[in-house]
Amino acid sequence: MRVLVALIPLLLPLAAFAQDTDSKKVETPLTLPGAETFIYHDVAPEPMRLHVFKPKGWQATDRRPAYVHFFGGGFQRGVPSQAAGWAKQAAALGLVGVAPDYRVRDRHGTDGTACLADARAALRWLQDHAAELGIDPERIVVSGSSAGGLLALWTAITASPPGSDPAEAPRFKPAALVLMWPAADFTFFSPTQDRFGGHAAECSAPQHLDAKMPPSLLLHGDQDPTVPFEASVVLHRTLTASGNSCEFIPMPGCGHGTTLPEWKEKLPGLVKKFLAEQHLLPDPTPMSPIR
Numbered sequence: 001m002r003v004l005v006a007l008i009p010l011l012l013p014l015a016a017f018a019q020d021t022d023s024k025k026v027e028t029p030l031t032l033p034g035a036e037t038f039i040y041h042d043v044a045p046e047p048m049r050l051h052v053f054k055p056k057g058w059q060a061t062d063r064r065p066a067y068v069h070f071f072g073g074g075f076q077r078g079v080p081s082q083a084a085g086w087a088k089q090a091a092a093l094g095l096v097g098v099a100p101d102y103r104v105r106d107r108h109g110t111d112g113t114a115c116l117a118d119a120r121a122a123l124r125w126l127q128d129h130a131a132e133l134g135i136d137p138e139r140i141v142v143s144g145s146s147a148g149g150l151l152a153l154w155t156a157i158t159a160s161p162p163g164s165d166p167a168e169a170p171r172f173k174p175a176a177l178v179l180m181w182p183a184a185d186f187t188f189f190s191p192t193q194d195r196f197g198g199h200a201a202e203c204s205a206p207q208h209l210d211a212k213m214p215p216s217l218l219l220h221g222d223q224d225p226t227v228p229f230e231a232s233v234v235l236h237r238t239l240t241a242s243g244n245s246c247e248f249i250p251m252p253g254c255g256h257g258t259t260l261p262e263w264k265e266k267l268p269g270l271v272k273k274f275l276a277e278q279h280l281l282p283d284p285t286p287m288s289p290i291r
Contacts, residue, residue, distance in 0.1 A: 032051040041121040046108070048102060063134070065282065066141065069144065071083045075105065075111070077105070078147075089271075098126065115151055117165065120170060121165075123142060146180070152174075155173075156214050176217070176278045184232075217247050219248075219250075222254065247274065
């Protein structure tokens, strides 16, 4: 679809995006109820874990699709329990659901380059351990909201961003991407909002996309005060201009996230429909709203 909208000035103050720097110290959950936990990235100051939710009837001999969701938080805060809802929903649909942790400033004292390194290492670990997890390493969907949307995009880009080890790059691209109001394009942010140790331009996704990207579902509220809606307009245009499939669903009246009840209700169904269209939905069980 074509979205016609006047672009606003590129350098935005994004005060709302800056507010998360004041969040309090949060303890890292080492386990999540109902999940099996694995260390996927042995890094300082603590090893990074991911939490695997297995569907009913799972067997190690399965080759199921998997669904990985990265939480948001401005690259500075957030915990993997925020991704558990999507991982559980995926498991209810017959996929293996995964809620990874990754390093953030408030818990680990790191910048955004560590977030990207962890995301890429997480997908690589899942692919390397696909046989024991009962998943198909080439049928992993990667999803992310806000900052997590940038992480999802970088799991599909061949080049390694600053701070990432090429030896930890994913073996295969994700089978599909689900990008929820992604903080993906840092040409829309003021230089004072650089959260990548001076590497914001190199970590901005639209300027580094491969010619061939996975099919994508892109959602963004048109009243988002935190991550500009126009950034997703540009991302959609960039993806489709090179022949990639990107379904862009504007969310009228929504701010940053599903801030209107009707969108909170309909979003899981839209994700389910997209997965079905990509032949990545083994179980017809309906998706219920994320709470």
